[in-house]
Amino acid sequence: MEDNLKNILINFKKTWRFVKEDKKYIILFLIFSLILCGISVITPLLSAKMLLYLTDGLFKELITVTIIVLIVEITRNLFNYLYNILFNKYSFKATSRIQVSIAKEAMKLEISELDNNSSGVFIDRINNDTKEIVSIFSDLGDGLIDVISNIGILIAIYFINKIMFAYFLLMLLIIFILEHIRMKKYFELDKKRRKLSEKNTGLVSELIRGTRDIKSLNIENNFLKKAESKLIESNNEKYKMQKVNAKYNLITGSVKDFSNLFLIFLGIYLCLNNYLSIANFVIVYMYKDRLLELLRYCSFLIELTKKFNVAATRVFEVIDDEKFKKEIFGNKVIDKINGDFEFRNVSFSYNEDKVVLKNISFKIHANEIVAFVGKSGSGKSTIFSLLNRLYLIDSGEILIDNVNINDLTKDSIRNNMSIITQNPYIFNFSIRDNLKLVKDDMTDEEMVEACKLACLHDFIMTLKDGYDTIVGEGGITLSGGQRQRLAIARALLKKTEIILFDEATSALDNETQKEIQKAINNMKGEYTILIIAHRLSTVIDSERIIVIDDGKVIAEGTHNELFENNEFYRNLYEKELV
Numbered sequence: 001m002e003d004n005l006k007n008i009l010i011n012f013k014k015t016w017r018f019v020k021e022d023k024k025y026i027i028l029f030l031i032f033s034l035i036l037c038g039i040s041v042i043t044p045l046l047s048a049k050m051l052l053y054l055t056d057g058l059f060k061e062l063i064t065v066t067i068i069v070l071i072v073e074i075t076r077n078l079f080n081y082l083y084n085i086l087f088n089k090y091s092f093k094a095t096s097r098i099q100v101s102i103a104k105e106a107m108k109l110e111i112s113e114l115d116n117n118s119s120g121v122f123i124d125r126i127n128n129d130t131k132e133i134v135s136i137f138s139d140l141g142d143g144l145i146d147v148i149s150n151i152g153i154l155i156a157i158y159f160i161n162k163i164m165f166a167y168f169l170l171m172l173l174i175i176f177i178l179e180h181i182r183m184k185k186y187f188e189l190d191k192k193r194r195k196l197s198e199k200n201t202g203l204v205s206e207l208i209r210g211t212r213d214i215k216s217l218n219i220e221n222n223f224l225k226k227a228e229s230k231l232i233e234s235n236n237e238k239y240k241m242q243k244v245n246a247k248y249n250l251i252t253g254s255v256k257d258f259s260n261l262f263l264i265f266l267g268i269y270l271c272l273n274n275y276l277s278i279a280n281f282v283i284v285y286m287y288k289d290r291l292l293e294l295l296r297y298c299s300f301l302i303e304l305t306k307k308f309n310v311a312a313t314r315v316f317e318v319i320d321d322e323k324f325k326k327e328i329f330g331n332k333v334i335d336k337i338n339g340d341f342e343f344r345n346v347s348f349s350y351n352e353d354k355v356v357l358k359n360i361s362f363k364i365h366a367n368e369i370v371a372f373v374g375k376s377g378s379g380k381s382t383i384f385s386l387l388n389r390l391y392l393i394d395s396g397e398i399l400i401d402n403v404n405i406n407d408l409t410k411d412s413i414r415n416n417m418s419i420i421t422q423n424p425y426i427f428n429f430s431i432r433d434n435l436k437l438v439k440d441d442m443t444d445e446e447m448v449e450a451c452k453l454a455c456l457h458d459f460i461m462t463l464k465d466g467y468d469t470i471v472g473e474g475g476i477t478l479s480g481g482q483r484q485r486l487a488i489a490r491a492l493l494k495k496t497e498i499i500l501f502d503e504a505t506s507a508l509d510n511e512t513q514k515e516i517q518k519a520i521n522n523m524k525g526e527y528t529i530l531i532i533a534h535r536l537s538t539v540i541d542s543e544r545i546i547v548i549d550d551g552k553v554i555a556e557g558t559h560n561e562l563f564e565n566n567e568f569y570r571n572l573y574e575k576e577l578v
Helices: 002-056 059-106 111-116 120-160 162-209 211-216 220-272 278-286 288-319 380-387 410-414 431-436 444-453 457-461 480-494 510-522 559-565 567-577
Strands: 341-351 354-364 369-373 395-400 417-420 498-502 528-532 544-549 552-557
Touching: 002 059, 002 120, 002 278, 002 288, 059 120, 059 288, 120 162, 120 278, 120 288, 162 220, 162 288, 220 278, 220 288, 278 288, 341 380, 354 380, 354 395, 354 552, 369 380, 380 498, 380 528, 417 480, 431 444, 431 480, 444 457, 444 480, 544 559, 544 567, 552 559, 552 567, 559 567
Parallel strands: 369 528, 369 544, 417 498, 498 528
Antiparallel strands: 341 354, 341 395, 544 552
């Protein structure tokens, strides 16, 4: 219990840094809450006065109190309105601030964390948990108003009759014990439900994103069958949670029903023995339901803080490096690198079961065009991922301009390097906005020049909206070749010193491939260009070819040198000609 309270306070402190910019709203919340609490305490006492004046026939006094109650209620409505307006203004700003922060931190995650976790783990936390965190400040205010209001009624009953007061305390204790048991079971199930919800969010995301492939493979039934089992599993946990609530609501409701019966017996006994007037008994009986709801409001506050704690813990696991590993870079800055780099005895594995690169060494010189060839799975793409610092090596060194890559800042590495992959991700923006992502201040002339060099401009000009055409999620409205050419245009616009082509021309037709090859040749001498190629015919003009097999460099040289002296390379080339 003590550890849980400590954790809640820690999460409150962490959350405060996101809402303190709007502390003027928090102060107003507190002021309005105090006013509403005061009104909530006064209202039942005034209502009791009205009932007493009515039963005693004091109609003049009754009218006076009724007018006061009207003024009090209008004041309550006005402050409730202002309270809600302020909360909406504050919550939208605070929620956005936390969502942007968690999204920013998610971008710092090591790629291995994204490999090992469903996207739903992060989507669920950004979309849902952040809202629960922000709502705590308003919901706590509402809950406290209800609690204080009912405590006011309890205090009033203490002055009316102490025996009745003791009776209600006993009933509240019984209900508190039942609520404590209910919440303990409820939150045990809720933890499991949230984990399943993360998986389902990822599954639904895959269903939407993968619809085209699902249809083309005609696997709708198989995929939906898998999705159905996961969704049923998650909904079963929700059902169990609701079942816990229903069970304890039945027990608590029954306790309240019996307490009402005993209250009547107790009231009759007290009235017959002149310990309680009939008018006061009527007042007590009128407020019995609100008194017994006091524990429900208290439970609501406890439940609210627990939900906040669960949501905040999940969010700050991402923001504060508590669970997911973040990328760590050095502090050495190189604004513009030359383009020399070296792998020295580098070994790497994605997991402990399989080593991908085995003590690999090679050097690349600035402004050189070098190709990497080898069988699928030999480690070629992994070299590019390591060079871009997407993964950490197990041993050895990677040097850029003779500086260890681990000592360089993120910008020093990634602002000087572009990777064009076989399946580049194109964002659901216009063509222009996809290009502006890499160069926000680009001119139209720069944009057109990059697209012409990537052999994409002529196609864009055939579109109705030209460069302002929205390309759909993942660039779905473009062909595979068009997506790759757009990615190439992005890289050319970025004008980095190193350009990495990872099977980047594999989806292009022969004619377009020749155009891209021409574009690469036009960059010769100005950029360090590395190419991974499935078709060796596309790289035979490279200044150097490095042959990779089973995670090792087995040969390097020009095409003619390798064809003449290396049987492995010769076999690869001849198989392509067959």
